[in-house]
Amino acid sequence: MTDAAIIVAAGRGTRAGGDIPKQWQPLAGRRVADWTIDAIRAAGLSPVVIVLHPEELDAPGLPADLIRVAGGATRDASVRAGLAALDPDRVENVLIHDVARPCVPVAVIEGVRRALQTAEAAAPGLPVTDALWVGADGAVAGIQPRDGLFRAQTPQGFRLAPLLAAHAAHPGGAADDVEVARHAGLSVTITPGHEDNLKITHPGDFTRAEKILRGQMDIRMGNGFDVHAFEEGDHVWLCGVKVAHDKALKGHSDADVGMHAVTDAIYGALAEGDIGRHFPPSDPQWKGAASHIFLRHAVQLAAEKGFRISNVDCTLICERPKIGPHAAAMQQVMAEIMGMEVARVSVKATTSERLGFTGREEGIAAIATAVLIA
Numbered sequence: 170m171t172d173a174a175i176i177v178a179a180g181r182g183t184r185a186g187g188d189i190p191k192q193w194q195p196l197a198g199r200r201v202a203d204w205t206i207d208a209i210r211a212a213g214l215s216p217v218v219i220v221l222h223p224e225e226l227d228a229p230g231l232p233a234d235l236i237r238v239a240g241g242a243t244r245d246a247s248v249r250a251g252l253a254a255l256d257p258d259r260v261e262n263v264l265i266h267d268v269a270r271p272c273v274p275v276a277v278i279e280g281v282r283r284a285l286q287t288a289e290a291a292a293p294g295l296p297v298t299d300a301l302w303v304g305a306d307g308a309v310a311g312i313q314p315r316d317g318l319f320r321a322q323t324p325q326g327f328r329l330a331p332l333l334a335a336h337a338a339h340p341g342g343a344a345d346d347v348e349v350a351r352h353a354g355l356s357v358t359i360t361p362g363h364e365d366n367l368k369i370t371h372p373g374d375f376t377r378a379e380k381i382l383r384g385q386m387d388i389r390m391g392n393g394f395d396v397h398a399f400e401e402g403d404h405v406w407l408c409g410v411k412v413a414h415d416k417a418l419k420g421h422s423d424a425d426v427g428m429h430a431v432t433d434a435i436y437g438a439l440a441e442g443d444i445g446r447h448f449p450p451s452d453p454q455w456k457g458a459a460s461h462i463f464l465r466h467a468v469q470l471a472a473e474k475g476f477r478i479s480n481v482d483c484t485l486i487c488e489r490p491k492i493g494p495h496a497a498a499m500q501q502v503m504a505e506i507m508g509m510e511v512a513r514v515s516v517k518a519t520t521s522e523r524l525g526f527t528g529r530e531e532g533i534a535a536i537a538t539a540v541l542i543a
């Protein structure tokens with residue numbers, strides 16, 4: 170039995186403004202929804218259902234393992250659609266989260282899951298700390314005691330079977346799933362919420378969320394440098410592309426000097442040494458190996474450590490062959506290997522003005538930079 174998640178993302182975000190619904194608007198270099206999905210997946214919840222507006226069911230760029238479901242006209246209708254996609258024989262608990270809360274700290278999610286070990290329902294809340302007024306016509310008409318009042322957050326967690334029954338019995342129009350659960354008589358434990366777990370509701374909330382996410386980011390940068398000498402041959406491999414040439418590059422593997430520099434930049438950002446440490450040249454199994462094996466390993470290692478590659482930039486240093494005609498293809502191949510957008514992969518070249526070993530056409534050098542973000 171597993172703990173599943175439902176991310177409700179079918180709303181229109183009318184209060185947030187903008188040309189597109191808030192979940193698809195940019196936030197700290199990605200879309201709001203991308204941050205929310207990553208936060209939920211990082212907590213180890215599985216399966217993850219995402220409830221989308223019927224016209225956005227084929228939204229691009231979402232992880233392939235998400236279960237996509239069409240939502241309804243209200244939040245509770247969307248939650249019911251998400252619940253229907255879960256298998257009660259396999260899912261014990263379900264955590265329901267607003268896509269509009271992209272900065273949810275993992276501790277908030279863990280707090281809910283921990284409480285569900287004994288409670289039938291649990292949700293994060295923050296005690297109200299400001300004085301509360303009742304307003305009328307722009308004036309204070311009364312004071313509302315704040316004792317015992319909480320601001321409700323998500324994810325809200327429940328045993329799946331009782332929550333399904335609670336939603337089936339509810340007349341509709343609930344603000345959240347805690348309201349539905351309580352209507353059915355379930356007891357809901359309050360777990361610690363967090364100020365960072367704001368719900369993007371109005372235009373100014375994007376700036377607040379961006380500050381929080383940028384503050385949480387772990388940004389690493391690495392560089393890589395590699396050189397391979399020429400030998401007799403009729404082509405070279407550069408950044409995954411076979412380029413016809415009147416020489417070949419000499420090396421233990423396929424001698425793809427550009428891909429090696431990028432791979433070393435990723436290892437460098439992770440403080441994980443270089444290719445030679447992970448694929449020793451003394452090991453005969455790597456003789457003639459295609460360099461994408463090394464690059465894939467570095468990318469996998471980054472993912473295991475919780476990093477995604479934000480961008481890479483590689484400069485090839487040679488007089489010949491001319492790189493310009495092949496640069497777009499090189500970027501495409503490298504992006505595919507790394508699972509990145511092509512626009513985040515740069516391959517360019519320079520000569521060394523006929524100076525030094527590259528100038529004398531004795532070999533090719535490559536330098537690369539990679540930025541990783543967790």
Ligand SMILES: Nc1ccn([C@@H]2O[C@H](COP(=O)(O)OP(=O)(O)OP(=O)(O)O)[C@@H](O)[C@H]2O)c(=O)n1
Nearest residue numbers: 177178179180181182183184242243247268269
């Ligand atoms: N029919 C709806 C309405 C809301 N939601 C989701 O419920 C969450 C909380 O709702 P809210 O913040 O109010 O989002 P919107 O409904 O999109 O915003 P607005 O009310 O400003 O239009 C959001 O993640 C939203 O996508 C949903 O899945 N289906």
Ligand SMILES: C[C@](O)(CO)[C@H](O)COP(=O)(O)O
Nearest residue numbers: 244267321322323344345368
């Ligand atoms: C579910 C919720 O985020 C808990 O605070 C909140 O009730 C959603 O309210 P909205 O009016 O749909 O934004």
